[in-house]
Amino acid sequence: MWTVQSLILTLLPIILILCMLIIWKKPADISGTAGWLLISIIAILFFKTAPEVVLRSTVAGLIKSFPVSLIVATSLLQMAYMEKNGSLKRIIIFIKTISNENRAVQIMMVNIGFGTLMVSVGATPVSLLPPILIALGYSSYVAIALPAIGYDALCTYALLGAPIVVFVDMANKYLGAGNEITLSDAGMIFYYFLPLVSTLIGFCMLWIVGKWKAIREGWIPCVITGGVIAVVSYFTNRVDNLVALTGLMCGLAVIIVMVLYLKLTGKKVIDRSGLTKEEIEYEKSFPLWKACMPWILLIVLVLALNLPKGVFNYLYRTMVLPIEGLCADGSPINTRALWNAYTWIFVSVILSMLFVRPTKKQLKDTMQTWRKRAPRPLFSAAIFFAIGEVMNTSGFDMVTKTTAEGMNMVRVLADASAQIFSGIYGGAVAFIGLFGGFLTGSEASAIAMFANYAMKTASTLGHDKTGLIIITASLAFGSGLASVISPAKLQNAAASIDKLGEENKVIRIAFVLAAALTAIVAIYTVIILSIKA
Numbered sequence: 001m002w003t004v005q006s007l008i009l010t011l012l013p014i015i016l017i018l019c020m021l022i023i024w025k026k027p028a029d030i031s032g033t034a035g036w037l038l039i040s041i042i043a044i045l046f047f048k049t050a051p052e053v054v055l056r057s058t059v060a061g062l063i064k065s066f067p068v069s070l071i072v073a074t075s076l077l078q079m080a081y082m083e084k085n086g087s088l089k090r091i092i093i094f095i096k097t098i099s100n101e102n103r104a105v106q107i108m109m110v111n112i113g114f115g116t117l118m119v120s121v122g123a124t125p126v127s128l129l130p131p132i133l134i135a136l137g138y139s140s141y142v143a144i145a146l147p148a149i150g151y152d153a154l155c156t157y158a159l160l161g162a163p164i165v166v167f168v169d170m171a172n173k174y175l176g177a178g179n180e181i182t183l184s185d186a187g188m189i190f191y192y193f194l195p196l197v198s199t200l201i202g203f204c205m206l207w208i209v210g211k212w213k214a215i216r217e218g219w220i221p222c223v224i225t226g227g228v229i230a231v232v233s234y235f236t237n238r239v240d241n242l243v244a245l246t247g248l249m250c251g252l253a254v255i256i257v258m259v260l261y262l263k264l265t266g267k268k269v270i271d272r273s274g275l276t277k278e279e280i281e282y283e284k285s286f287p288l289w290k291a292c293m294p295w296i297l298l299i300v301l302v303l304a305l306n307l308p309k310g311v312f313n314y315l316y317r318t319m320v321l322p323i324e325g326l327c328a329d330g331s332p333i334n335t336r337a338l339w340n341a342y343t344w345i346f347v348s349v350i351l352s353m354l355f356v357r358p359t360k361k362q363l364k365d366t367m368q369t370w371r372k373r374a375p376r377p378l379f380s381a382a383i384f385f386a387i388g389e390v391m392n393t394s395g396f397d398m399v400t401k402t403t404a405e406g407m408n409m410v411r412v413l414a415d416a417s418a419q420i421f422s423g424i425y426g427g428a429v430a431f432i433g434l435f436g437g438f439l440t441g442s443e444a445s446a447i448a449m450f451a452n453y454a455m456k457t458a459s460t461l462g463h464d465k466t467g468l469i470i471i472t473a474s475l476a477f478g479s480g481l482a483s484v485i486s487p488a489k490l491q492n493a494a495a496s497i498d499k500l501g502e503e504n505k506v507i508r509i510a511f512v513l514a515a516a517l518t519a520i521v522a523i524y525t526v527i528i529l530s531i532k533a
Contacts (some may be wrong), residue, residue, distance in 0.1 A: 001405070001406055001415065002406065002411075002412040002415045002416045002419075003406070006046070006047075006236065007405060007412055007413070007416050009042050009046050010042075010391075010409045010413055010414075012038065012042065012516075013035045013036075013037070013038040013039035013042065016031075016034060016035055016038055016411075017031045017032065017034070017035040017439055017462070018393075018439060020035075021438075021439070027376065027380070028380040028440075029376045029377075029379045029380040031379060031384065032379075032383035032384055032387065032440075033383055034141070035383075035387055036383055036386055036387050036390070037388055038060070038303060039390050039391065039409075040058070040390055041053045041395040043390055043391075043409070044396075047394040047395045047407045047408070048395060048404065048407055049390075049393070049395055049396065049407075050397075050398065051393050052320060052328075052398065053328040053393055053396050053398060054390055056326060056327060056328045056393075057327075057328055057386070057389040057390045057392070057393040058386045058389065058390060059326060059386075060326050060327045060328075060333060060387030060389050061095070061385040061387070061388060061389030061390065061448070062382045062383075062385065062386050063323060063326070063333050063335070063447075064166075064169075064333060064385050064389065064448065065338075065339050065381055065382040065384075065385035065386070065448070066163055066335060066337075066340065066342065067162040067166060067341075067342070067444065067490075068162050068166070068358065068381045068385070068442060068444040068445065069378050069379075069381040069382040069385075070162075070340070070342035070378075071162060071340075071341050071342045071345065072374070072377050072378050072381045073342070073374050073377075073378045073434075074341075074342045074345035074346045074349075075094070075124055076124070076301040076343060076370060076373050076374045076378075077233055077345075077346070077349060077366070077370045077374065078294055078305065078345055078348070078349050078372045079124060079127060079128065080366045080367075080369040080373065081294070081349055081358070081363075081366045081370075082291070082294060084283075084358070084362045084363075084365045084366045084369065085294075085358040085359075085362045086286055086291070086316060087102070087290070087291035087292070087346045087356065087368075088128070089282065089286075090282065090283060090286045090288060090290075090291035091186045091288070091292065092131060092132050092135060092287055092292050093275065093279045093282060093283050094283070094291075095110060095114070095132050095135075095136075096098075096132070096135050096136060096272055096274060096279075097186050097272045097274070098110065098269070098270065099262060099268075099269065099271075099409075100136075100268070100271045100273075100274065101262075101267045101268055101269070101271065102221070102262060102265070102267050103209065103210075103214070103217075103218070104206060104214065104217060104218025104220075104221045104222065105145065105218075105221045105258050105262055105267070106136065107202075107205050107206065107209060107218070108202060108205075108218075108221050108222065108224075108254060108258055109138075109254065109255055109258040109259075109480070110132065110150075111125075111129065111146045111147060111149075111150030111151070111205060112150050112151060112201070112202065112205075112229075112251075113149050113152075113225075113251050113252075113253075113254035113255035113258060114129075114145060114251065114253035114255060115129060115150040115151040115245075115251070116150070116151040116154045116162055116247050116248075116250055116254070117139065117156070117248060117251030117252060117255070118156075118251075118295075118389065119158040119247065120158060120245075120247035120248035121149050121248065121253060121295050121298045121299055121302070121345075122159070124492070125147040125148075125151060126147045126148055126151065126489045126493040126496070127145035127492055127493070127496050128147075128175050129143075129146070129150075129493075130143040130144060130147060130364055130493045130494075130496045130497045131143075131496055131497055132530070133146060133147070134497050135492065138209070140494075140497060140499045140502050141208075141502065141505055141506060142208060142209055143497055144490060144493040144494050144497070144499065144503055144506050145208050145495070145506045145509075145510060146209075146424050147204055147470075147486065147493055148207060148483050148486070148489050148490055148493060148506075148510070149201055149205060149208075149483060149484040149510070149513070150201070150205060150246070150470075151251075152197070152461045152480045152481055152483050152484065153193075153194055153197040153198035153201050153229065153480070154194070154198070154229070154246065154247045154250055154251075155443045155476075155477075155479075155480030155483065156443065156473075156476050156477070156480060157188050157233075157243070157244065157245075157246035157247035157250075158247050158443070159279045161183070161243060161244025161245070161246065161247070162340075162341065162444050163443045163444040163447055163476060164183065164186055164187060164190060164243065164244070164476075165183070165244065165336075165340075166444045166447050166448060166451075167186060167447050167451055167472060168181060168182070168183055168186050168518060169334065169478065170447070170448070170451050170452060170455075171186065171451070171455065171468075171469070171472070172240045173331065174452060174455050174456075174499075175465065179465065181465070181468050181469065182240050183240050183241075183243040184237060184238060184239060184243055185469070186243075186469055186473075187236070187237030187246065188237045188238065188469055189466065189473055190237070190469075190476065190477075191233050191234060191237045192470070192475045192528055193472070193473060193474070193477045193521065194229055194230060194233050194266055194500060194522065195226055195227070195229065195230035196226075196520070196521075196524060197477055197481075197517070197521065198225065198226045198229040198230070199222065199223060199225070199226030199227075200228060200517055200520060201517070202221075202222035202223075202225050203215060203219070203222055203295050204391040204513045204517065206219075206222060207258060207513070208509070208513075220256065221261060222284075224257060224258075224261060225254050225257075225258070228250070228253050228257045229250045229253075229254065229255050229306065230255075231253075232246070232249050232250045232253045233246050234298075235252055236249055236250075240305075240309075240312070241306050241307065241308075241309050241312035241313070241316070242306065243293060244354040245302065245303070245306055245307075246435040248299065248302070265448075279285075283523065290355055290356055291356075293352040293355045293356055294348050294349055294352040294356075295348075296342060297347075297348040297352055298348035300343060301344045301347065302341070302344060305339065305344070310427055312339075314341050315336070315338050315339035316336060319336070319338050319339070320332075320334035320336050321334070321335045321336065321337050321338065322334050322335065323335060324406045325350055327393075328393050328398055329393070329396065329398075329401065330397050330401075331511045334356065381442055381444075381445060383451075384445040384446075384448065384449055385445060385448045386441070387449060388445075388448040388449035388450070388452070389448075391409040391410050391449065391452075391453075392408075392409075392452050394407065394408050394409045394410075395407030395409075396408070410452050410453045410456055411456060413457075413479045414453050414456035414457040414460055415457075415460060417432075417457045418457050418460040418461050422461070423461075424526070425457060425458070425461055425471070426470075426471055426474065426522075426525045426526050426529045427522040427523065427525060427526045428477045428522070429454055429457075429472075429474050429478070429522075429525070430474045430475065430477065430478035430518050430519075430521040430522040431478060431518055431522065432450060432454070432475060432478065433446060433450070433474065433475035433476060433478025433479040433480075433481075433482070433518075434478040434481070434482050434514060434518045435478075435482075436449055436450045436475070436478075436479045436482070437478065437479030437480060437481065437482025437486065438482040438485055438486060438528075440479075443476060443479045443480045443482075443483075445481035446475070446476075446482070447472075447475070447476055447479065449474065450475060450479075451472050454471055454472045454475045455468050455471075455472060457471075458471045458472070463529075466532055467529055467532060470525065470528055470529055470532065471525070471529070473525075474521060474522070474524075474525040476521075477521050478521060480519055481514050481517050481521070483516060484510040484513065484514050485507055485511050485514045490503035490506055490507060490510075491503055
């Protein structure tokens with residue numbers, strides 16, 4: 001049973017992280033390290049966790065973060081490479097020419113379509129899109145806000161499905177042998193939220209750009225975008241080997257449908273009249289296909305590894321490449337290094353050199369930039385997985401293979417939540433996700449920290465396996481919506497256009513929008529649970 005003391009001690013590291021991020025404005029890596037240190041001390045001194053268990057759990061958490069942390073590292077390498085060899089400049093010139101006559105279509109195409117597509121193949125919208133939006137004539141306020149919220153509906157499937165893959169691994173460990181779920185099982189339940197959330201995010205983006213006037217002028221492209229995402233994601237989530245491709249396919253579909261919409265309404269898709277003489281000369285000297293080659297190769301590789309069911313099953317289910325003997329409970333860590341996106345982002349960069357032919361100086365500059373940018377974001381992504389793993393294994397005895405009553409942090413949170421929230425927990429969990437996403441800056445990291453807690457609480461309240469996944473999906477969507485109020489992401493966006501400090505203006509309205517969307521997700525969760533009951 002939980003006590004007030006055990007609940008306070010469990011929440012104390014989280015409160016510390018929150019204070020460091022908001023009050024003392026410390027970076028995520030430093031805040032996360034302080035939180036890990038405090039949670040480890042509390043686990044050892046109060047929850048009677050052996051130091052060896054804490055150490056093993058920390059290392060296991062760092063390794064379990066690879067689907068996110070190594071993607072951060074390889075995607076930053078990819079972006080540095082494309083920046084230094086001129087590919088990024090050429091892509092920005094092209095995007096400047098898209099849909100200048102219809103801002104609503106441009107917003108849907110660039111921020112939801114292109115933004116989702118980019119994050120699905122390893123790029124970073126909050127780094128790449130702000131300079132593009134400035135070049136398109138948007139204010140710095142809009143340029144910072146839109147990339148942070150644009151792909152949020154599909155965050156679960158971003159970076160080639162990393163968050164949902166992390167969830168399925170955690171869920172199967174919790175459910176145990178014989179009760180495992182597949183990617184498709186989880187995807188079809190997570191899908192319930194996509195049509196509603198994606199459409200609402202479109203309206204939020206229009207509101208940010210021009211309030212009610214923009215909504216009146218752009219509601220049709222917005223609704224069409226939500227509908228396209230609903231249709232495409234319905235089919236991708238029905239097939240196990242397509243689930244991780246949902247973000248990529250939805251992004252492509254939104255771009256294609258918005259192009260068709262422009263054609264049908266008699267508007268220009270491409271308008272080069274706004275380009276400077278220098279930009280026109282540059283686009284002539286650098287073919288667009290060559291500039292996009294790292295992304296083209298990555299898409300081809302990912303499709304080749306996921307579309308053939310035999311290849312997918314072999315890489316995802318057979319070649320799991322486990323690390324044995326590290327976890328405190330003896331369970332293996334399935335790395336799936338030959339399936340995960342980070343391997344193929346790196347391979348696509350190497351293969352693209354055959355076409356782009358970068359100079360030695362460009363490669364040297366790439367590595368210097370990568371070494372400067374990558375370590376701290378990589379560590380930030382990893383440390384919150386370590387915190388989640390320490391929480392999950394607190395109180396575990398490696399000799400008896402059991403956890404003493406009331407000595408596990410996740411169980412304390414779950415029991416307290418079940419008692420405090422009781423019948424309304426299904427609604428409250430979305431706000432817990434919002435809090436987790438704000439705290440960690442990543443949906444996958446928030447899932448790593450709080451999914452086990454959400455599942456335990458759902459089980460305590462008597463929900464079946466479907467209810468458990470619905471509740472955790474609500475947690476995931478809440479944490480995804482936190483992107484628009486994440487200090488790390490907003491600062492990243494502001495820094496990319498040399499407007500550090502401007503993010504403070506964005507976060508005021510962004511907080512209201514995120515809270516409103518989360519409230520709708522919470523109500524929607526309660527409705528779904530009641531229908532499924």
